[in-house]
Amino acid sequence: MTLWLTLAVNSIAFGGLLFLLSAGFSLIFGLMRIPNLMHGSFFMLGAYFGVTLLAVGANFWVAALASAVGMAIVGGGIERLLLRRLAGQELAQVLLTLGLSFIVSDLCLMIWTGDPWQPLAPAELRGIVQAGGMIFPLYRLAVVVIAVVVAVALWLMVDWTRLGAMIRAGVDDAPIARVVGIRVSRLFTLVFALGAALAGFAGVIGAPILSVYPGLDADMLPLALIVVILGGTGSLLGALVGSFLIGFLYNFGQARFPDLAYVILFLPMLLVLVLRPQGLFGKSGA
Amino acid sequence: MSAPGMTGVTVPRAAAVGIALVGLATVPLWVGNSYYVDVASQILLFAVFALALNVLVGYGGLVSLGHAGLFAVSGYTAGLMLQAGHGHAAADLAAVLVTLAASAVFAVLALRSTGIGFLMITLALGQILWGIAYRWADLTNGDNGVNISTRPAPFGISLADAPSFYYATLAVFFLALATMAAFVRSPFGASLRGTRDQARRMTALGYNVWLIRFLAFLFSGFWSGIAGLLYVYNKQFISPQVAALQSSAEVLLMVISGGTATLLGPIAGAAIVVIMKYVVSAYVVRWNLVLGVIFVAIISFMPEGLVPGSVRLWRRLRAPRPAGKPGAPP
Numbered sequence: 001m002t003l004w005l006t007l008a009v010n011s012i013a014f015g016g017l018l019f020l021l022s023a024g025f026s027l028i029f030g031l032m033r034i035p036n037l038m039h040g041s042f043f044m045l046g047a048y049f050g051v052t053l054l055a056v057g058a059n060f061w062v063a064a065l066a067s068a069v070g071m072a073i074v075g076g077g078i079e080r081l082l083l084r085r086l087a088g089q090e091l092a093q094v095l096l097t098l099g100l101s102f103i104v105s106d107l108c109l110m111i112w113t114g115d116p117w118q119p120l121a122p123a124e125l126r127g128i129v130q131a132g133g134m135i136f137p138l139y140r141l142a143v144v145v146i147a148v149v150v151a152v153a154l155w156l157m158v159d160w161t162r163l164g165a166m167i168r169a170g171v172d173d174a175p176i177a178r179v180v181g182i183r184v185s186r187l188f189t190l191v192f193a194l195g196a197a198l199a200g201f202a203g204v205i206g207a208p209i210l211s212v213y214p215g216l217d218a219d220m221l222p223l224a225l226i227v228v229i230l231g232g233t234g235s236l237l238g239a240l241v242g243s244f245l246i247g248f249l250y251n252f253g254q255a256r257f258p259d260l261a262y263v264i265l266f267l268p269m270l271l272v273l274v275l276r277p278q279g280l281f282g283k284s285g286a
Numbered sequence: 287m288s289a290p291g292m293t294g295v296t297v298p299r300a301a302a303v304g305i306a307l308v309g310l311a312t313v314p315l316w317v318g319n320s321y322y323v324d325v326a327s328q329i330l331l332f333a334v335f336a337l338a339l340n341v342l343v344g345y346g347g348l349v350s351l352g353h354a355g356l357f358a359v360s361g362y363t364a365g366l367m368l369q370a371g372h373g374h375a376a377a378d379l380a381a382v383l384v385t386l387a388a389s390a391v392f393a394v395l396a397l398r399s400t401g402i403g404f405l406m407i408t409l410a411l412g413q414i415l416w417g418i419a420y421r422w423a424d425l426t427n428g429d430n431g432v433n434i435s436t437r438p439a440p441f442g443i444s445l446a447d448a449p450s451f452y453y454a455t456l457a458v459f460f461l462a463l464a465t466m467a468a469f470v471r472s473p474f475g476a477s478l479r480g481t482r483d484q485a486r487r488m489t490a491l492g493y494n495v496w497l498i499r500f501l502a503f504l505f506s507g508f509w510s511g512i513a514g515l516l517y518v519y520n521k522q523f524i525s526p527q528v529a530a531l532q533s534s535a536e537v538l539l540m541v542i543s544g545g546t547a548t549l550l551g552p553i554a555g556a557a558i559v560v561i562m563k564y565v566v567s568a569y570v571v572r573w574n575l576v577l578g579v580i581f582v583a584i585i586s587f588m589p590e591g592l593v594p595g596s597v598r599l600w601r602r603l604r605a606p607r608p609a610g611k612p613g614a615p616p
């Protein structure tokens with residue numbers, strides 16, 4: 001019973017991390033029509049940035065935010081300088097992000113070596129919470145809270161601000177959005193930078209749980225991919241539901257059927273693809 | 287693409303083909319060192335793999351990022367059958383059948399979509415196969431991979447040494463090339479190109495676009511499986527790395543760097559990538575970095591690939607320059 005509960009808490013915390021990762025992935029996909037195959041690289045690069053800052057004595061939250069800003073600059077730069085040149089050639093853009101992901105993973109291996117880094121959680125969150133005879137690690141609960149706060153903030157931005165309205169217009173119909181005077185190409189840069197920032201932030205937040213190691217990018221990217229296929233591209237609600245679903249499947253799969261964890265993870269995705277190709281919360285025809 | 291030389295084979299063209307054939311046939315003689323003969327075998331087997339992927343990428347317009355999974359399924363099936371004590375004939379037959387079955391599953395799922403959707407689904411399916419190779423240790427021996435002790439001896443000819451294996455690979459390579467050439471010129475090849483360029487018109491003309499793509503996927507999967515078999519026999523070892531996304535990206539790089547929808551392109555691409563991989567690995571350990579940089583550079587600056595790019599350059603050099611403007615850029 002305790003084992004199940006621990007697993008459930010871990011699953012929810014992991015789902016929160018996945019949401020931070022895949023919310024940006026989903027928005028980028030929805031707006032630019034490309035899966036950003038270097039999204040896992042932003043996660044890993046952000047995590048390495050963060051642990052380096054922590055190693056020189058930075059505050060945990062400062063490191064996480066600095067990492068987010070750093071990734072926003074890297075992501076925005078890549079969109080401006082490389083992806084922009086291939087505007088309209090979606091396939092070339094996808095392959096470009098794939099090539100960049102190889103470069104990033106090898107550079108990280110070069111700079112931060114192959115040894116894993118696992119920073120401690122911030123001091124104020126290292127404790128545990130006891131409730132009803134159960135023990136919950138405080139940090140994992142904090143991760144869930146952070147994810148929920150970010151989810152609400154993103155929702156407010158997308159649904160209630162002018163910028164959000166422009167993004168939604170771009171997701172729904174980019175050519176028409178252009179016609180009515182929205183500078184969609186600027187939105188591209190902005191959303192790409194935002195997605196990269198969220199991924200980098202998630203990387204630092206996740207570091208005390210997952211640690212940071214070579215191959216973290218390749219572990220996270222497929223998860224973001226599944227979440228977005230499950231939830232539907234461009235849908236924040238879909239990303240949220242998909243993240244927690246995959247969080248549970250991943251943790252319970254790892255614990256119960258370690259051999260087939262990967263198969264279990266991808267099965268719901270295949271089911272959704274066959275039964276509802278636009279994703280659980282995606283708009284039809286997307 | 288227009289096909290120059292299909293009616294009148296020019297003398298330089300025939301000479302080039304002749305030189306290439308003689309060169310390929312005599313590799314073990316002038317290379318000498320059996321290590322490099324093995325590298326030559328690998329170029330050929332990856333050329334078969336790249337030609338197979340090119341059926342989808344070049345002629346079908348369907349970019350798969352999961353083909354390394356099919357390649358690995360074949361190699362693993364043969365390796366595990368051999369480990370279980372079955373003979374080469376049974377292992378090879380099983381490898382081809384299992385790969386065809388896996389290709390059919392891939393095709394049914396991935397062909398619900400085209401373009402980016404197709405790419406993502408094949409990527410996910412490839413990751414599943416990688417996950418099985420890596421995680422299902424009871425079946426696949428996990429990260430330790432599968433060793434096989436012997437190479438087959440078709441018609442009683444041992445393939446144990448590097449030159450004889452090279453010639454066997456060369457024979458398969460020519461067979462693959464011949465089927466590809468026949469495929470490209472066949473009505474089926476034309477209809478596949480039709481589904482790439484004008485899927486809706488093809489449907490309107492009464493073609494079953496889905497079925498054409500499905501059969502093309504099986505054709506591609508078949509040759510990917512054959513290449514996977516050659517690989518496992520060449521290395522006598524297979525590990526999950528073979529099924530990884532990097533491997534799918536490598537073979538895709540072979541296709542697009544050489545030039546999609548050409549016969550020569552994927553072969554040149556395979557040679558470039560394999561040689562570069564060996565050369566780079568000999569001096570630095572940063573193969574992934576180099577792979578990424580080449581990928582990005584080719585996509586950004588020479589998207590049509592090296593072979594069509596060079597052909598274009600060659601034609602421009604040989605074309606009579608307009609008088610008065612020597613060397614003017616187009």
